[in-house]
Amino acid sequence: MNVYRYGCIGAGGIAIHKHLKGYDALDNVEVVAICDVSEIALENIKEQYPNINTYNNHKEMFEKENLDIVSVCTPNKFHKEYTIDALEAGINVHCEKPIAMNEQEAVDMVEVKNRTGKHLMLGLNNRFTNEASFIRQYIKDGNLGDIYYVRCGWRRRRTIPKIGGWFTDKNLSGGGPLIDLGVHFIDLTLHFMDYPNPVSVSASTYKKFANSHCKNLHLPKGIGDYDYNIEDLANGFIRLDNDVTISFEFSFAMNNEKEEYFYELFGDKGGVSFKNGQLKIFTEINDTVVDIIPNTKYPTADLNEFTHFIEVIEGKTTCLSIPEDGIKMMKIIDATYESATKKKEVSF
Numbered sequence: 343m344n345v346y347r348y349g350c351i352g353a354g355g356i357a358i359h360k361h362l363k364g365y366d367a368l369d370n371v372e373v374v375a376i377c378d379v380s381e382i383a384l385e386n387i388k389e390q391y392p393n394i395n396t397y398n399n400h401k402e403m404f405e406k407e408n409l410d411i412v413s414v415c416t417p418n419k420f421h422k423e424y425t426i427d428a429l430e431a432g433i434n435v436h437c438e439k440p441i442a443m444n445e446q447e448a449v450d451m452v453e454v455k456n457r458t459g460k461h462l463m464l465g466l467n468n469r470f471t472n473e474a475s476f477i478r479q480y481i482k483d484g485n486l487g488d489i490y491y492v493r494c495g496w497r498r499r500r501t502i503p504k505i506g507g508w509f510t511d512k513n514l515s516g517g518g519p520l521i522d523l524g525v526h527f528i529d530l531t532l533h534f535m536d537y538p539n540p541v542s543v544s545a546s547t548y549k550k551f552a553n554s555h556c557k558n559l560h561l562p563k564g565i566g567d568y569d570y571n572i573e574d575l576a577n578g579f580i581r582l583d584n585d586v587t588i589s590f591e592f593s594f595a596m597n598n599e600k601e602e603y604f605y606e607l608f609g610d611k612g613g614v615s616f617k618n619g620q621l622k623i624f625t626e627i628n629d630t631v632v633d634i635i636p637n638t639k640y641p642t643a644d645l646n647e648f649t650h651f652i653e654v655i656e657g658k659t660t661c662l663s664i665p666e667d668g669i670k671m672m673k674i675i676d677a678t679y680e681s682a683t684k685k686k687e688v689s690f
């Protein structure tokens with residue numbers, strides 16, 4: 343059995359709760375090193391993984407640790423640089439979403455992936471759930487017929503992540519709920535349809551909570567002392583080259599009834615709805631309309647993202663979360679922000 347040497351760049355929330363935990367649970371992976379610019383973050387990791395080697399510089403980590411796999415779990419601004427440096431150093435990369443800050447960065451990353459022959463997988467964990475696996479196959483089998491309309495969104499009422507930190511600074515994040523949440527659910531609906539190309543995007547973004555004194559936002563003291571230059575709501579309309587249209591809404595904060603996340607795909611034979619974790623199918627059997635509730639507790643375990651990447655590296659399977667899809671996703675995100683700024687539709 344091959345044992346893979348694993349390292350991580352970025353020692354924050356997603357590194358701890360997803361990547362380190364996920365890889366540490368595998369028998370054929372040894373979690374050996376972590377890199378972060380924050381000493382506090384590294385000390386925190388040391389408490390949980392006493393044998394891990396810590397670094398402030400990713401290149402030093404690459405030189406000393408002979409890594410086979412590295413996760414990139416930093417603020418979005420650094421995804422491109424660390425991914426490219428790792429690929430160039432001969433290391434396979436599991437990069438968190440969004441792939442990058444914009445389409446051009448994603449193109450650059452894929453170019454290096456292709457040139458080096460190393461693997462680059464995106465951390466789109468929603469693709470690995472039982473629900474997503476089920477819907478993808480259900481659609482592939484023709485059960486929805488001709489899909490023509492899609493709705494998706496994630497409408498948070500009061501959950502702006504780390505206000506005053508990198509999430510609310512466009513220079514580090516690339517944007518707000520669109521690039522943070524939209525990359526999950528717009529991506530999923532495109533993934534279900536084998537990633538058609540976007541034709542045009544018409545969108546709006548709003549920034550209404552930057553100067554709010556609402557206590558529920560848990561604003562830090564000294565409001566106004568930090569950058570909050572992202573949108574808190576993005577909504578829009580995408581046309582695809584398979585004649586499907588997507589209507590979307592993503593918010594970190596808005597005065598809605600409660601948080602909701604959802605996607606719906608409508609075809610001429612059936613429809614699929616996933617709302618707040620509940621999957622439903624609407625179709626007809628023998629001229630009777632029926633609602634079906636798939637029991638997605640079985641199989642009991644979702645497809646494991648980490649095992650999957652190892653199998654990709656070993657050539658046993660094709661990658662479920664390829665960076666080429668990230669290029670198309672970023673094209674939509676770029677066009678959304680451009681359309682919102684210009685207040686008109688952007689066509690490709």
Ligand SMILES: NC(=O)c1ccc[n+]([C@@H]2O[C@H](COP(=O)([O-])OP(=O)(O)OC[C@H]3O[C@@H](n4cnc5c(N)ncnc54)[C@H](O)[C@@H]3O)[C@@H](O)[C@H]2O)c1
Nearest residue numbers: 352353354355356357378379380383415416417418438439
């Ligand atoms: N897949 C998901 O559902 C999901 C969920 C949350 C976050 N994410 C993604 O994971 C990434 C990290 O998010 P997070 O929630 O862990 O953020 P976080 O703020 O909790 O952690 C980021 C870490 O990166 C470190 N860092 C900052 N600049 C750095 C640099 N230049 N070099 C090295 N380290 C640096 C910080 O010190 C911090 O420890 C983001 O891209 C985010 O979009 C994905």
